[in-house]
Amino acid sequence: MTTSQEELLPGTRRALLHRIAVAQSEGRSPSLVAAVVRDGRAVWHGARSSVDGQAPDENVQYRIGSITKTFTAVLVLRLRDEGLLGLGDRLEKHLPGTGAGEATIAELLAHTSGLAAESPAPWWERSPGALRPELEDVLGERPFLHPAGRRFHYSNPGYTLLGALVEKLRGASWEEVLRREVLEPLGLGRTSAQPSAPHAGGWAVHPWADVLLPEPAEDLGRMAPAGQLWSTTGDLARFAVFLAQGDDRVLRAETVREMRVPAAPPEAADVADRVTYGLGLQIQHRDGRMLVGHSGSLPGFLANLTISVADGLAAVVLANCTSGPQLAAVGADLVRIVAEAEPRIPEPWRPLAEVDASVLELAGQWYWGTYAFALRLTGEGGVTLEPLSGRGRGSRFRADGNGTWTGLEGYYAGEVLRPVRRPDGSVSHLDLGSFVFTRQPYEESAEVPGGVDPEGWRGIG
Known part of the structure; x- marks a missing residue:
């Protein structure tokens, strides 16, 4: 039955x-x-x-x-x-x-x-x-x-x-x-x-x-x-x-x-x-x-x-x-x-019907200073930005329709996430309420406030 x-x-x-x-x-x-x-x-x-x-x-x-x-x-x-x-x-x-x-x-x-x-x-x-x-x-x-x-x-x-x-x-x-x-x-x-x-x-x-x-x-x-x-x-x-x-x-x-x-x-x-x-x-x-x-x-x-x-x-x-x-x-x-x-049965996963290539290239790992985050694409053009460690500030973001996204919860509720591009169209960094997210920790080629030490990362002898 x-x-x-x-x-x-x-x-x-x-x-x-x-x-x-x-x-x-x-x-x-x-x-x-x-x-x-x-x-x-x-x-x-x-x-x-x-x-x-x-x-x-x-x-x-x-x-x-x-x-x-x-x-x-x-x-x-x-x-x-x-x-x-x-x-x-x-x-x-x-x-x-x-x-x-x-x-x-x-x-x-x-x-x-x-x-x-x-x-x-x-x-x-x-x-x-x-x-x-x-x-x-x-x-x-x-x-x-x-x-x-x-x-x-x-x-x-x-x-x-x-x-x-x-x-x-x-x-x-x-x-x-x-x-x-x-x-x-x-x-x-x-x-x-x-x-x-x-x-x-x-x-x-x-x-x-x-x-x-x-x-x-x-x-x-x-x-x-x-x-x-x-x-x-x-x-x-x-x-x-x-x-x-x-x-x-x-x-x-x-x-x-x-x-x-x-x-x-x-x-x-x-x-x-x-x-x-x-x-x-x-x-x-x-x-x-x-x-x-x-x-x-x-x-x-x-x-x-x-x-x-x-x-x-x-x-x-x-x-x-x-x-x-x-x-x-x-x-x-x-x-x-x-x-x-009777736990709620999740909706079946389905791939997106279409995706904007300029948005897809943003997916993946980003760093706020030395904190690691992951940006993922969601349905209806939205994205999520979450700490990889499972601890820290994260949020879902709603697409604004103009290439930016607005935070829906937590610390980033109402804050605008936007990609900043170089003159050649490549992505320099993400700007989230003035916070700069880069592909590498303090990436030298990105516009990191305060600049990056030209000698780069080093050990202490």
């Missing part, structure tokens, strides 16, 4: 079910649902316990809390890609009079603006949104607790400001813009600002007894861009595919890659878990892989979205309890289980 490559093996499915069963039982959640995505499609759905007497499927809504922030970040980045704002712009330029206008758009997206974590009392997650109709009510008299741009400090009011920015530049409500520009194009028909049946009810579980207390499901009003949304494992699985691959109808692949770049070092409390933050996405290194996504919580609900782009995997986990199961750990485990049990 053969198994489709799109299906998970029975042993993998049982391991996934066991993991969420343990999470639901030990975390004492009234219900817990999960999904796994592989290579662009959902390949597994699991549920424990029930909602309204039925096992919840991929269409049952749960509140997703701060995963809403990732949706809001997508709207802001759409504005940037359209040229309506710059990430370095101060908020005051586009949304004057807030009292927090000195923060930049990028700082708000990355939680480095210095704004307080929460709005002033009353507790906004359990208060009707009508109590906070104005931005001043959300920010309070002392909105900034830290110098802007100096440290990561998670801020719910910061995303309220970003939602107001979207409304100002689009001339429509945050909810309407989200539906029109993200939910409808991506086919997320079960994601909404208000619950739509079938949906789970939110519960508090007594810490010392197996009894429940219903939690209120408040409309968050002005705070909605920070945590209002309801969604399903089915919709969040599709959203995970978008965050991994991009979709030109919403954000191109280059922009979603930008969201996954850490914008600030982790706080001391997060160093052990190596948790950082990009532009609307949490970033964590766990089990030897980089995981991106977001967690969420509101009274009565917990949520987690975890993506491993390198493995082509994502996991969604939702529960209807205020506290209990550690869903970030569950999501990471679901990804690890599939990645280890």
Whole structure:
């Protein structure tokens, strides 16, 4: 019997079910649902316990809390890609009079603006949104607790400001813009600002007894861009595919890659878990892989979205309890289980269809001073430059279309690599952000800054 490559093996499915069963039982959640995505499609759905007497499927809504922030970040980045704002712009330029206008758009997206974590009392997650109709009510008299741009400090009011920015530049409500520009194009028909049946009810579980207390499901009003949304494992699985691959109808692949770049070092409390933050996405290194996504919580609900782009995997986990199961750990485990049990099968190697001779002659060994590097050609005209020792600075480079390449990662991200040719057309050296790479260590005929001693290499007698 053969198994489709799109299906998970029975042993993998049982391991996934066991993991969420343990999470639901030990975390004492009234219900817990999960999904796994592989290579662009959902390949597994699991549920424990029930909602309204039925096992919840991929269409049952749960509140997703701060995963809403990732949706809001997508709207802001759409504005940037359209040229309506710059990430370095101060908020005051586009949304004057807030009292927090000195923060930049990028700082708000990355939680480095210095704004307080929460709005002033009353507790906004359990208060009707009508109590906070104005931005001043959300920010309070002392909105900034830290110098802007100096440290990561998670801020719910910061995303309220970003939602107001979207409304100002689009001339429509945050909810309407989200539906029109993200939910409808991506086919997320079960994601909404208000619950739509079938949906789970939110519960508090007594810490010392197996009894429940219903939690209120408040409309968050002005705070909605920070945590209002309801969604399903089915919709969040599709959203995970978008965050991994991009979709030109919403954000191109280059922009979603930008969201996954850490914008600030982790706080001391997060160093052990190596948790950082990009532009609307949490970033964590766990089990030897980089995981991106977001967690969420509101009274009565917990949520987690975890993506491993390198493995082509994502996991969604939702529960209807205020506290209990550690869903970030569950999501990471679901990804690890599939990645280890069924490693991604690499695409078959194929030779390039064609190659530019002027690029091919650059392939091979180069030296930065005495450090040995190898330049290799990749698909779509790109190259890699990596240290031969396996240690040191290396990067992939994207072809610019004019005989140069731009670095995509690490120290050389954004730096331009260009070959420098002599009058006869031969290659003298490579220039990478002013660093000179030569065919031989300190090659005498190349333009090495500072020159090369005319006596050449020697021993010491």
